[in-house]
Amino acid sequence: MKKILLVLLALILIFAAVLLFNAFTLESRQIDAEPLAQPELPSGIYDRLAGAITFPTISVSEEAEPDSAAFKGFHKFLDSVFPRVHENLELTLIGEYSLLYRWEGSDQAKKPVIFMSHQDVVPVDQPTLEEWEAGPFEGAITDEYVIGRGTMDDKGTLMALMESVELLLGEGYQPGRTIYLAFGHDEEVGGSNGAAKIAEYLEEQGVEALMTVDEGGYLAQDLVPGVDAPVAVINLAEKGFASFDLVVETGGGHSSQPPKENTIGILAQAIVDLENNQRPYKMVEPINHTLAYMGPELPFAQRVAFANPWLLDGPILEAMNAHTTTAPTIITGGVKNNVIPTVARATINFRILPGETIETVEEHIRSTVHDTIRVEPTGFLTNPSPVSKIDSEGFRVLQRTIRGLFPEAVVVPSLVGGGTDARYFYGISEDVYRFYPMRLSPENASRFHGIDEKISKENYAEIIGFTYHLIRELD
CATH class of the missing domain: 3.40.630.10 (Zn peptidases)
Known part of the structure; x- marks a missing residue:
């Protein structure tokens, strides 16, 4: 038992040493630049x-x-x-x-x-x-x-x-x-x-x-x-942009005799299903560059996390919103308070992470919602940029100009x-x-x-x- 405890202690020490080594060796990516004076600007x-x-x-x-x-x-x-x-x-x-x-x-x-x-x-x-x-x-x-x-x-x-x-x-x-x-x-x-x-x-x-x-x-x-x-x-880079309409069509009916699954209820469940099945957080380019440049400038505890994304990337990626987001933005359906509508529609907007596409988002929707729901792309759509x-x-000129004018900037x-x-x-x-x-x-x-x-x-x-x-x- 004593040997097992010693082995565990040794592993813990090695693990901690790796974390600390990575944190201490995380070098600043900031450059020194010649100071640039604000030009004399004209009146008006x-x-x-x-x-x-x-x-x-x-x-x-x-x-x-x-x-x-x-x-x-x-x-x-x-x-x-x-x-x-x-x-x-x-x-x-x-x-x-x-x-x-x-x-x-x-x-x-x-x-x-x-x-x-x-x-x-x-x-x-x-x-x-x-x-x-x-x-x-x-x-x-x-x-x-x-x-x-x-x-x-x-x-x-x-x-x-x-x-x-x-x-x-x-x-x-x-x-x-x-x-x-x-x-x-x-x-x-x-x-x-x-x-x-x-x-x-x-x-x-x-x-x-x-x-x-x-x-x-x-x-x-x-x-x-x-x-x-x-x-x-x-x-x-920028995320992609895509919106999809979820359309539910039923026979409708009178609100005094509602079916087990009515039009708005089916649509509401689809929205909940999408919100409960978010796209995963991922370490992709350029998020990895953000960590490399930001990490060395952080207080030590945060620097340890940024220096070891292989272990602690979950909270970091979540804080950086590094996934394809899901946002219901428009919902319509119903004409009278005692009538179950025949059609209900919701628009869901997605901001697409690099590495995913409009097509993969549509596949995700179809695999998540009930197969009776019609899924239709709507409005302006674009994939993530390169x-x-x-x-x-x-980039070097940009960085040099920024640091020349704002030397304190990271x-x-x-x-x-x-x-x-x-x-x-x-x-x-x-x-x-x-x-x-x-x-x-x-x-x-x-x-x-x-x-x-x-x-x-x-x-x-x-x-x-x-x-x-x-x-x-x-x-």
Whole structure:
């Protein structure tokens, strides 16, 4: 017995030693970079952003026609406030409302770079208007903020890009690489008529870019437990998006004589079955990169977990939402309180983890719900994007620029659960990265697509400085 206990003790000690060794040898992936000074910005940057907000370029649905007056008015506004851009860059109108600017580089041997943003914004819930500090399309400016729909998503980055190019042109700067500015008009409803058409056009022109940079990454403050420094999240990929309708059809009947299984009950059970049979959490690329970059910057106990994912990956993956998610979003059925309906329908939305597909999700649904339920794909569907590299020239330039401007920031590659227009650009870019230094914190994260959307003047200036320096660093 004593020998057995000694053996067990030895195994425990070896096990603990392995965990600790992995934790102590987990090396930081952060780089040292030459400090970059914030450029001296011209007057009027906040007035111009506020002016952009006054154009209600709202996307309502995939089928709805864009508001021509709002979009055309916004285009004229851009032309009026950025004269150097419109005198020096070639502008191509794509699909009537999307904008593609081309800034010719001096060295055609260098691959171009594409910067993206989008013009459209989501609607505002009318009952929430009283909870806004100012009207969502008023373009109000306070001592600290520019307020309005689109300040965070995504006219803030669009206007910052235009400001930085206008500033560089005023300094007489000529890029070595050709620079494209691609501004779609329907990102909020899938981007199929905007960014997708821009990507098709660039492919027809034979463009092969070094990288594409889009929204979807951010500077996270107080969002990572145990980390006081801001975390610069560069998203290398995005989950897929698919919705399926579950349709139940029966003979209906009178509510005084309900069958054992009625229409709504069958549908409700299917929803419960899907929620109780979630897709598994998985360690996939780029989640493994997130652990490698984040782990060394964590307090010791968390570092042990991140250094030993082979043992402790369950809680980590769950915290990172590293699975295909299941979310019932719409349910309809019934016309009268004493009539069992003949048809009931529910829409279930899935955000698909890399490595899975729309087809595997549909198979999962069919194997989980009762075989009498009809399963129908609905609306916009897209598979997960490819995963961009972390050892590329583009990633190195991004990391160097971030660390030069924000030396305290921890740069972490990751996966975004939401969708962006960037998904369309993998065919014409070596890599696609989602990052602008939009600061997110527990206080303002809910303002994305939410109530009282606003951006601080300080953060808006930081985004202009970042795009200004990134263009320079690319040379």
